[in-house]
Amino acid sequence: MGYRCEPASRSIATFSDRKMAELTSVVVAGLVYGSILATAGVGFTLQFGVTNYFNLAYGELMTFGAMVTASLNTGSVGWGIWPASAVGVSATVLLALFQNRFIFTPLLNRRKSIFVTLLATFAVAIMLDNIFILVWGTSFTQYTYSPGAGIHLFGAAISIAEIVYFLIAVGCMAAIHQLLTRTKAGRSMRAMSDNTTLASIAGLNTKRITAVTWAITGFMGGIAGVLFALQTHTFGVSLGVNYEYYVFVAVILGGIGQPFGALMGGLLIGLITQLAALAIPSGLSPVIAFAVLILVMLFRPQGLLGVPGRLNRLGL
Amino acid sequence: MSSNEVLPQGSIRVENLSKSFGGVSAVSDVSLSVPAGTFYGIIGPNGSGKSTLLDCISGVHTSYGGRVHFEDTDISGMALHKIASLGMLRTFQVSRLFENMSVLSNVMVAAPEQEGEGLFSAISGSWRKSQAGHLTRARSLIDHYELTRVEEAYASELSGGQRRLLELARLLMMRPRAVLLDEPFAGVSPVNRARLLKQLHSFSEAGITVLMVEHRLELVEELCDKVGVMAEGKIIAEGAMSDLRQDRAVLSAYLGEFHKDALRM
Amino acid sequence: MSNVNYYLVTLVFFGAVNGLQAIGLDMQFGQAGIFNFAYIVLVAVGAYATGIASIHPAGHSGLGALTYIGGFGWAFPWNMLFGVLATVVFAFILTSIAFRRLRHDYLALTLVTIGSALLLLITNQVNIFNGETGIVGVPGPWQSQLSSSAWYITMGGLALFILAVNAYIFWRIQRAPLGRLFKALREDEILVASLGKNPARVKMTAFLLGAVSAGLAGSLFVLFIGGWGVGGWQPGETFVLFAAVLLGGRGRLTGALLGAFVLYEVFLQGSSLLNIPLAPGILPAVQQLFVGIVLLVVLWLRPAGLLPEHKEKFPGAAATSRGSKRRRIARQPRPALGNMNSAKELSVE
Numbered sequence: 004m005g006y007r008c009e010p011a012s013r014s015i016a017t018f019s020d021r022k023m024a025e026l027t028s029v030v031v032a033g034l035v036y037g038s039i040l041a042t043a044g045v046g047f048t049l050q051f052g053v054t055n056y057f058n059l060a061y062g063e064l065m066t067f068g069a070m071v072t073a074s075l076n077t078g079s080v081g082w083g084i085w086p087a088s089a090v091g092v093s094a095t096v097l098l099a100l101f102q103n104r105f106i107f108t109p110l111l112n113r114r115k116s117i118f119v120t121l122l123a124t125f126a127v128a129i130m131l132d133n134i135f136i137l138v139w140g141t142s143f144t145q146y147t148y149s150p151g152a153g154i155h156l157f158g159a160a161i162s163i164a165e166i167v168y169f170l171i172a173v174g175c176m177a178a179i180h181q182l183l184t185r186t187k188a189g190r191s192m193r194a195m196s197d198n199t200t201l202a203s204i205a206g207l208n209t210k211r212i213t214a215v216t217w218a219i220t221g222f223m224g225g226i227a228g229v230l231f232a233l234q235t236h237t238f239g240v241s242l243g244v245n246y247e248y249y250v251f252v253a254v255i256l257g258g259i260g261q262p263f264g265a266l267m268g269g270l271l272i273g274l275i276t277q278l279a280a281l282a283i284p285s286g287l288s289p290v291i292a293f294a295v296l297i298l299v300m301l302f303r304p305q306g307l308l309g310v311p312g313r314l315n316r317l318g319l
Numbered sequence: 320m321s322s323n324e325v326l327p328q329g330s331i332r333v334e335n336l337s338k339s340f341g342g343v344s345a346v347s348d349v350s351l352s353v354p355a356g357t358f359y360g361i362i363g364p365n366g367s368g369k370s371t372l373l374d375c376i377s378g379v380h381t382s383y384g385g386r387v388h389f390e391d392t393d394i395s396g397m398a399l400h401k402i403a404s405l406g407m408l409r410t411f412q413v414s415r416l417f418e419n420m421s422v423l424s425n426v427m428v429a430a431p432e433q434e435g436e437g438l439f440s441a442i443s444g445s446w447r448k449s450q451a452g453h454l455t456r457a458r459s460l461i462d463h464y465e466l467t468r469v470e471e472a473y474a475s476e477l478s479g480g481q482r483r484l485l486e487l488a489r490l491l492m493m494r495p496r497a498v499l500l501d502e503p504f505a506g507v508s509p510v511n512r513a514r515l516l517k518q519l520h521s522f523s524e525a526g527i528t529v530l531m532v533e534h535r536l537e538l539v540e541e542l543c544d545k546v547g548v549m550a551e552g553k554i555i556a557e558g559a560m561s562d563l564r565q566d567r568a569v570l571s572a573y574l575g576e577f578h579k580d581a582l583r584m
Numbered sequence: 585m586s587n588v589n590y591y592l593v594t595l596v597f598f599g600a601v602n603g604l605q606a607i608g609l610d611m612q613f614g615q616a617g618i619f620n621f622a623y624i625v626l627v628a629v630g631a632y633a634t635g636i637a638s639i640h641p642a643g644h645s646g647l648g649a650l651t652y653i654g655g656f657g658w659a660f661p662w663n664m665l666f667g668v669l670a671t672v673v674f675a676f677i678l679t680s681i682a683f684r685r686l687r688h689d690y691l692a693l694t695l696v697t698i699g700s701a702l703l704l705l706i707t708n709q710v711n712i713f714n715g716e717t718g719i720v721g722v723p724g725p726w727q728s729q730l731s732s733s734a735w736y737i738t739m740g741g742l743a744l745f746i747l748a749v750n751a752y753i754f755w756r757i758q759r760a761p762l763g764r765l766f767k768a769l770r771e772d773e774i775l776v777a778s779l780g781k782n783p784a785r786v787k788m789t790a791f792l793l794g795a796v797s798a799g800l801a802g803s804l805f806v807l808f809i810g811g812w813g814v815g816g817w818q819p820g821e822t823f824v825l826f827a828a829v830l831l832g833g834r835g836r837l838t839g840a841l842l843g844a845f846v847l848y849e850v851f852l853q854g855s856s857l858l859n860i861p862l863a864p865g866i867l868p869a870v871q872q873l874f875v876g877i878v879l880l881v882v883l884w885l886r887p888a889g890l891l892p893e894h895k896e897k898f899p900g901a902a903a904t905s906r907g908s909k910r911r912r913i914a915r916q917p918r919p920a921l922g923n924m925n926s927a928k929e930l931s932v933e
Binding site: 416417420421433434451454 | 760781893
């Protein structure tokens with residue numbers, strides 16, 4: 004890299020333009036990444052809010068969505084990305100419903116312990132990880148989909164695809180918000196999240212609400228998985244587990260069990276990790292997220308929107 | 320009875336206590352004073368802030384407005400375990416026991432300043448010498464509460480009344496000077512109610528200060544020297560139960576729940 | 585020494601190391617109810633710290649382009665002591681950060697996250713931890729003085745001895761009032777606090793004790809293998825440990841040891857011995873899949889494990905006169921896994 008002699012004023016102008024463009028593209032990238040994290044986080048935290056136990060196999064739902072889509076999109080099947088992902092996400096919903104119907108709910112009914120169920124989700128996570136390895140192997144794949152043309156914003160090139168990802172993510176969350184606030188199922192979910200016992204005494208069909216919740220968590224997880232896969236281009240069966248970490252940090256940052264908190268946490272983590280990449284090597288982004296996690300633990304263990312002592316309220 | 324060893328101290332003083340959850344006020348500007356050795360009752364309809372008040376005084380909630388004094392100590396914002404180790408203990412509305420431990424273990428856990436709870440005395444085994452004393456005391460309390468028969472049963476196997484008695488035995492194991500009781504009669508059958516009533520009487524006979532939240536007026540009247548009426552987070556009247564019953568303001572404010580209770584008496 | 589004998593001694597060694605990990609996790613999870621899904625991270629810290637204490641400084645070691653912190657060149661037992669101490673210090677920092685008034689399950693999620701974070705950190709920070717390659721060339725104790733077979737037997741004996749001492753100390757603790765306090769903490773943290781005992785102190789004590797076992801196990805491991813790499817410390821390892829503790833019986837030392845033996849020595853070793861012709865990488869996947877099924881079956885059928893926890897015994901029973909009543913009670917089924925249950929927890933607030 005060499006220096007060129009240029010008039011000072013022009014040099015400054017170019018510098019700030021370039022900075023501006025760089026900053027814009029980073030902020031956009033952060034928002035896109037953050038919106039996907041938020042989608043995943045909302046799905047995870049919603050299920051916790053209603054059923055009161057974490058699904059440690061959530062990353063596997065994301066992987067499943069992404070890999071089923073990949074199977075249909077690549078190779079001899081060769082479907083387009085959108086029909087393939089529609090089937091992939093539907094399959095993820097089915098997987099989530101299956102887990103709930105045949106493993107978690109029966110176990111919870113039998114043992115009456117959220118901790119037994121928590122351990123079961125851990126078991127399911129490891130089992131699915133290994134089933135994925137047996138089915139899809141450990142090699143990497145990518146979708147046959149090109150990001151397409153870009154537009155320019157403050158001198159930064161932004162691909163249309165990224166905007167599409169962002170809109171899909173935002174659309175999903177808006178739909179969830181509508182569902183929770185406007186429909187009977189949503190109000191029932193919120194009631195159950197506040198107090199399961201009371202909800203069932205009040206005559207709500209908690210079994211059905213739980214199933215609906217799992218369908219939503221599968222849907223959000225599947226969508227997030229496909230979007231993560233689209234964003235990273237090259238991925239394998241470890242996709243979900245890799246991103247699950249950032250999703251958990253986002254959820255803890257926002258306040259566990261708070262969908263709106265997960266939304267905020269996701270966007271913040273997306274922006275923070277992308278912005279930090281300006282200053283430090285990109286390999287350090289797990290460290291940045293880790294630092295955020297430590298800070299939350301130290302100064303606000305209940306998360307941004309969490310209320311200590313009242314942990315299961317839905318904030319959306 | 321070993322509870323006779325308890326000294327008659329343990330006054331509680333609450334000044335302008337306020338607590339809100341996410342902007343919703345649960346307790347606002349409550350002041351009350353419980354002199355040493357007295358039995359103070361708090362009544363009021365559901366959601367009037369009685370339990371929240373108890374949670375603040377006992378240290379389950381540590382962030383609230385106002386001050387709380389126990390004897391000469393300012394315990395405002397102090398954690399639950401610190402307040403308990405000072406000698407002011409509490410029970411919970413839903414009886415809380417260590418379900419997978421035996422009745423005797425449940426009482427033994429509560430032995431105050433027990434040797435062998437630290438790492439080194441646990442390893443060295445020096446705690447065994449002091450164990451016998453705690454054990455004798457625990458067994459005499461269990462005997463006093465007529466739980467000897469089920470001494471080795473898991474706590475989860477007890478009946479509702481037995482659970483309450485075990486809670487009291489555990490409480491006394493710690494030699495409290497003041498206790499906060501959150502609806503001690505919840506889940507107790509009418510048959511056992513008299514038994515529990517007798518045991519609570521013996522608390523005040525032993526000089527222990529009691530602050531009790533209870534909504535059954537006849538029990539409050541039977542036990543309490545003084546009663547505070549709570550509504551919407553405030554204390555709206557205070558005095559002897561017999562006087563409060565005449566208080567038309569109190570009655571009319573609570574036509575719902577109070578009226579029913581008044582009829583039942 | 586024949587190959588079979590080498591194999592048997594190796595089995596004994598790893599049996600002891602896995603036993604150490606199992607009793608350590610049992611101390612944290614079985615006794616005190618801390619869902620430490622990052623247990624393997626503690627073992628890894630112990631192994632790494634022992635490793636860097638044993639090898640010589642980077643650049644003077646003849647180990648080429650390895651990068652690592654430290655390199656003290658210490659002999660046994662100082663390197664192991666350093667490893668255990670480092671693990672305890674690390675665990676202390678972890679507890680000071682993560683144990684801030686978190687419910688048991690929130691803590692579990694936080695620990696999962698911290699575990700993944702550290703794994704990513706190590707894998708990405710090639711300039712500090714040498715990435716996925718880790719460290720190699722860690723000399724074993726007395727390895728240069730002893731013949732190969734004698735050294736193997738020594739290491740097997742050393743591991744067994746350390747396991748025995750550790751288990752004995754844990755046994756004493758679990759019978760003391762401290763052990764009772766651990767179990768009380770597992771059942772109901774707020775209740776423990778309401779009895780005037782500081783739950784944070786109790787929880788940290790259990791966690792640090794478990795970390796000592798983890799440090800010892802990691803230290804033995806690295807001294808035997810001679811190297812340390814991220815690949816050996818994946819979350820799946822913690823999972824097998826949890827399965828072992830639950831299968832054997834949580835909250836009971838012999839249970840944890842039995843579970844570790846059955847799962848590691850009989851099941852994992854046994855299935856490796858069968859010599860099923862599978863592509864590389866397939867066997868571990870199938871094994872973990874089966875461990876998952878075992879765990880689900882245990883949770884479904886017998887969450888108390890093969891050797892359920894003892895009820896605490898006190899000298900001089902007062903209730904002997906009512907024999908019939910006590911027998912009736914004794915016949916009643918033990919409640920399922922802990923009282924940290926849903927039914928009540930769900931209705932709180």
